Structures are given as C-alpha cells and as structure tokens.
Amino acid sequence: MYKQISRFSILLVLSIFTSSVLFAGPVHEFLSSDSKSKTNQEEEGPKHPSAPKREIPRSEETSSPSPKIEAKVKKEKEESVASAEPSSRKSKRIERRKKGKTKVSKKDKQETKEKEKETASKKYENSLPGMSELPPKTQYDTNSQNANAELGHGKGIPVLCYHHLVGNQDPMGGYNLDPSLLEEQFKYLKSIGYQTISLDQFYQYQQGKAGSDFPARPVLLTFDDGSLTHRDVLVPLLKKYGMRASVFIYPTVISNPRYKFYLSWAALKEALDSGVLDIGSHTVYHPKLPAMSRAEIRSQLRDSKATLEAKTGRKIQDLAYPFGLFDVRVIEEAKAAGYRMAFTVNPGKNVPGTYAYTIHRSLVTWGMSQSRFNSILSASPPVKIQLGVLDGSWVKPGDSFPVIVEGLDPKSVAIKISGKEGIIQRKSNTEYIIRIPEFKKTTYPAMTVIGKTPSGKRSETQFLFVNRKEFKKDPD
Numbered sequence: 001m002y003k004q005i006s007r008f009s010i011l012l013v014l015s016i017f018t019s020s021v022l023f024a025g026p027v028h029e030f031l032s033s034d035s036k037s038k039t040n041q042e043e044e045g046p047k048h049p050s051a052p053k054r055e056i057p058r059s060e061e062t063s064s065p066s067p068k069i070e071a072k073v074k075k076e077k078e079e080s081v082a083s084a085e086p087s088s089r090k091s092k093r094i095e096r097r098k099k100g101k102t103k104v105s106k107k108d109k110q111e112t113k114e115k116e117k118e119t120a121s122k123k124y125e126n127s128l129p130g131m132s133e134l135p136p137k138t139q140y141d142t143n144s145q146n147a148n149a150e151l152g153h154g155k156g157i158p159v160l161c162y163h164h165l166v167g168n169q170d171p172m173g174g175y176n177l178d179p180s181l182l183e184e185q186f187k188y189l190k191s192i193g194y195q196t197i198s199l200d201q202f203y204q205y206q207q208g209k210a211g212s213d214f215p216a217r218p219v220l221l222t223f224d225d226g227s228l229t230h231r232d233v234l235v236p237l238l239k240k241y242g243m244r245a246s247v248f249i250y251p252t253v254i255s256n257p258r259y260k261f262y263l264s265w266a267a268l269k270e271a272l273d274s275g276v277l278d279i280g281s282h283t284v285y286h287p288k289l290p291a292m293s294r295a296e297i298r299s300q301l302r303d304s305k306a307t308l309e310a311k312t313g314r315k316i317q318d319l320a321y322p323f324g325l326f327d328v329r330v331i332e333e334a335k336a337a338g339y340r341m342a343f344t345v346n347p348g349k350n351v352p353g354t355y356a357y358t359i360h361r362s363l364v365t366w367g368m369s370q371s372r373f374n375s376i377l378s379a380s381p382p383v384k385i386q387l388g389v390l391d392g393s394w395v396k397p398g399d400s401f402p403v404i405v406e407g408l409d410p411k412s413v414a415i416k417i418s419g420k421e422g423i424i425q426r427k428s429n430t431e432y433i434i435r436i437p438e439f440k441k442t443t444y445p446a447m448t449v450i451g452k453t454p455s456g457k458r459s460e461t462q463f464l465f466v467n468r469k470e471f472k473k474d475p476d
C-alpha cells in the first residue's frame, strides 16, 4: 500500500563522528542559517523566486564544522543573474532612505562606501566554514594493514563529492580541499584496492547490469561546479594514479570573467580531452530547484544539457542537483529532459536498484580525517526502506506517514527529521509512524533513518523533504 520510492541504502557509519559534516546532510551544508536568509533574499535578483534556506539542525550545527556556504550561494547568485541589481547600489539606496532623503555629501558617500565594503567582507568571512580549525594536510596511512582490516568494506558504491582543490580560504572555505589531501586520499583509495569508475559503469551497476570485469571495490569520484582546479590539479592527479572522475558543470560559470576560480570553455575542453573525466550537468546557474516553478525547473535542466552538449560535443546524460535540492517535480522534469541519473548530496551507498534520480553522494570537505573518509567507504550494505510519501515530497508540520525499515535491529531504529524526533508510533518491528515536527524556518528538512545492523554496525540513510510552510505560495 505504500509507494515505494526507492530501495535505499542504509549507511553504516563506523566513525564516531556520527553527526559530522558528512552525514549531517548534504543539503544543510550548503545552506545558510536563519539569521542570514533575510539578507540573502534581499540581495537576490529579480529572476530568483524566494529561496528559503534549509536550516542546519542545532545538534548538527554545533557538533561539526559544518560549513555554511552562504557566501557561495550569494556570490553565485549575484554573479549568475545578469539582471540582478548590484547589491551595493541597493544597499546605498536603503542607506539613503534611512537618512530621510537628505542630500548626502561627497564625504559621507565615501564613508558609506567604505563601511559597505567592510560589512560585505565581514559578512563573507563570517559565513565561511572556519577551515582554519582543521588541518589542511592530514596524513593518511596507506601502509598499515589495519586500515584494510578495519575498513569492513560492504557492498555498494560510495560516491564522493568534491569542489575546489585549493589549500586556502578562497573561494569556498571549508568546501575547498587541499590538493595534497586529495592526493593522500587517492593513495589511500589505491592502497586498499578501490578502483574509480565512469558514469557509464556506475549506471550499468545501478541498473543491475555490471559486467564481469566490474571492480570489486568501486568508487565514483565527482567534482562539482567547474573549478579551474579540476583541470590544473585534478586531471594531473588522476593521470598520476590511473584514476578517473566526473565533473558536474553549470554553464553560466564557464568563461565568465567574473569567476576567476572557474574554467573557460577551452580549459574545460582541455580537461575533458585528457580522457580521465566524464561530464554531467549542474543546471544553468545553480539555483535551488524546488523553489522554482516547473517551467523554470524545466529550462534549468534542458538548457544546461543543450548548452553543455553544444559547447563540449559530449552527450550529457547525468545531473547533479545544485545544493543537493530536489522535489518530485524536479525528478519528473529530470526524467522528461532525458537524464538517466541524478545525484543528491544525501549520504549513503548505492546499490543496484537505488533510485536513479536520488543517487547518494557524500561530501568530502576541508581537512577530512582518514577515519571520516573511511566511514564513507565502509558504509553498510543498504537495506530496504519504504516511505509513505515520495522522497522529495512537499510536507508540512503535523503530516504523518508510515516508514518501513528492514534489516536493522528494531530497538536501535531512530528516525530524525532535521534533528528532531520523528517517530510517534512503533507499529511493529519493521513499521513506524512518523510525524513531521514543527520547525523554525527549516525549508528543506532531512529525514535520517539511523540504526544498527544485526551485527551491530551503525547505519544511516537520508531523505529530503520540502517544508510547505516556508513558502508563501507554491512556486507553480
């Protein structure tokens, strides 16, 4: 009687960092906190529908250096929407209004300008994920046999999600990864027998059609946004270690003089010509898709595909949702636009039959320790989970539906919705009734099913909803 939305993976977490960045979700990480959302909305261009934020649950917010990527969101929005009024002009106008329309002297103007500059840079700094707290060059142990033994590698494919490969703050703070740490991870992956696969291979596997030559320990490496470092750092490292990866690109960032950290079309071509990269779409300008009308979603998905195909001469078959955000309409449009798979940033391992439009990915962030990296790889084999609603559904506080969880010790099962208790009734050893709790401005609540396998290993799977209450009206 329940619609089965997916045969989902349950993530086994060996790490003690249970509410770490990795598992905290995907989506939260990219999104700003409440206090900032107003500012952000003020500065949005007219093309953007109101784009409410998915809040970081307090528990997760405090327990990890969960990067808030407000700056990225802000920057990308500002830069990608040509029609957007420059924020400085806008704030100047507000400033003038405050002054009661009195004539502003040249000196005052100058001071205001400097103040704005200062405020803007402070805002930017405050919004960065605090990477200084973390070691940029963690050494990974590739010699010890223990690492291999402890790995407890299960079935399924981990998909890793990276961004810029730089050893400092710009442009994405804690979403940057030092190139030397990436190399440590590559060495480590190789030392424990992982082999990187292509998007085609991943798709074959997801369809249950992996060939006999499919690697025993597969991993899919993905790099989002179109960073210049993907040509300059990633490609040489992939060649050096005999690996491959996939990049997800949004066209407005490419060959845009305002984006100094990003590729040009020529550089992208050069990177692709290396033969070690696959490419997919990341929409046209990286919006929050669930906040858009269906027509806007459609054009984001179709136009980006068409542009990337025209510019690169490659077939674009796969999609990565910006900020990992999707809803049921987005999935329908992705299918209709001809994508074969779409990647979230909901952690979890993927198995044959994992729903093609909600593929799990785990973020790899600044200073990631070996144990945390390991915990992604060593996720438990997925178990079957059925929800009473579709993944990506629009819900509101008070909505309730059943969730079926098989393969976990029933006593260990907890279902958290953006950090709050979700279970209101345990009907049987496999059936739970959950209710969407009240939130303060949580626009994209994540539902996490946590538990232990019969052998005592930790397991965690994440889903995504859209909180209808945060929208004054439906985007459509």
Ligand SMILES: [Zn+2]
Binding pocket: 224, 225, 282, 286, 322, 323
């Ligand atoms: Zn992105």
